Amino acid sequence: MRDSISILISLALIGAALGAATVGIAGFRGGLARKPPIEIFADMNRQAKLRPQRPDDFFANGVSSQLPPPGTVARSRPLETVDGAVYAFEDSPVNTGKITGTTNFVEINPLPVTPQLLARGHDRFDIYCSPCHGRLGDGNGITKKIGDMPAVANLHDERIVVMTDGEIFNTITHGKNTMGAYGPLVPVPDRWAIVAYVRTLQLSWLGTTNELTAEQQAALK
Ligand code: HEC
Numbered sequence: 001m002r003d004s005i006s007i008l009i010s011l012a013l014i015g016a017a018l019g020a021a022t023v024g025i026a027g028f029r030g031g032l033a034r035k036p037p038i039e040i041f042a043d044m045n046r047q048a049k050l051r052p053q054r055p056d057d058f059f060a061n062g063v064s065s066q067l068p069p070p071g072t073v074a075r076s077r078p079l080e081t082v083d084g085a086v087y088a089f090e091d092s093p094v095n096t097g098k099i100t101g102t103t104n105f106v107e108i109n110p111l112p113v114t115p116q117l118l119a120r121g122h123d124r125f126d127i128y129c130s131p132c133h134g135r136l137g138d139g140n141g142i143t144k145k146i147g148d149m150p151a152v153a154n155l156h157d158e159r160i161v162v163m164t165d166g167e168i169f170n171t172i173t174h175g176k177n178t179m180g181a182y183g184p185l186v187p188v189p190d191r192w193a194i195v196a197y198v199r200t201l202q203l204s205w206l207g208t209t210n211e212l213t214a215e216q217q218a219a220l221k
Helices: 002-026 115-128 142-146 165-174 188-206 214-220
Strands: none
Touching: 115 188, 165 188
């Protein structure tokens, strides 16, 4: 019993001495010293790597930055918009739905709204949005009946009718509250096509028979 206690005490003393020696030689972490610190583990302070645009003998041509191999194809093509501008960068209205450098949404769809774009939007809306929002956009999709989907927005609500195109684009991209993000599934041009089609749905909902020609009104009756 006595022996084991004295062994424990000597172990503790040796440990304390070792600790004191380590701190004495290596210093406290973060402490100031004139001499360079002893480095037990280099962590990531120094690493074998190429610095861009520097001479380096790793590659045969002696340069650290290499050109893409011939025939490389860009992953995304710049998009051309209504005003003919080409946006190649991430932070541009066509990619974010926002005015560059701000958090303000763009008012108007930057893609030219053509019959082809609307047809594409119709197609994509029916696939990606109608399960919840319904094919009419009134919030009565199939998930309401069988999926217990909580309060789906009615896209004909005045709040959404007066919303900017950019904000609807942003909602498709990132989702909103209980609605998930569709950015990962729906490419940028298709998102704008859907926005244009949502506008078509809203317009048709807001229309009155007074806007029809006399012939059309007669045909209705
Ligand atoms: C899985 C169901 C589901 C799908 C699919 C879906 N939405 Fe939604 N959406 C919702 C729900 C739920 C809300 C209400 C979110 C809230 O505010 O709680 C909503 C809200 C919205 C709003 C209103 C956002 C706001 O600011 O209040 C818009 C606009 C919208 N969705 C557009 C779309 C479009 C366009 C698509 C197709 C790309 C789509 N949604 C697909 C469930 C869905």
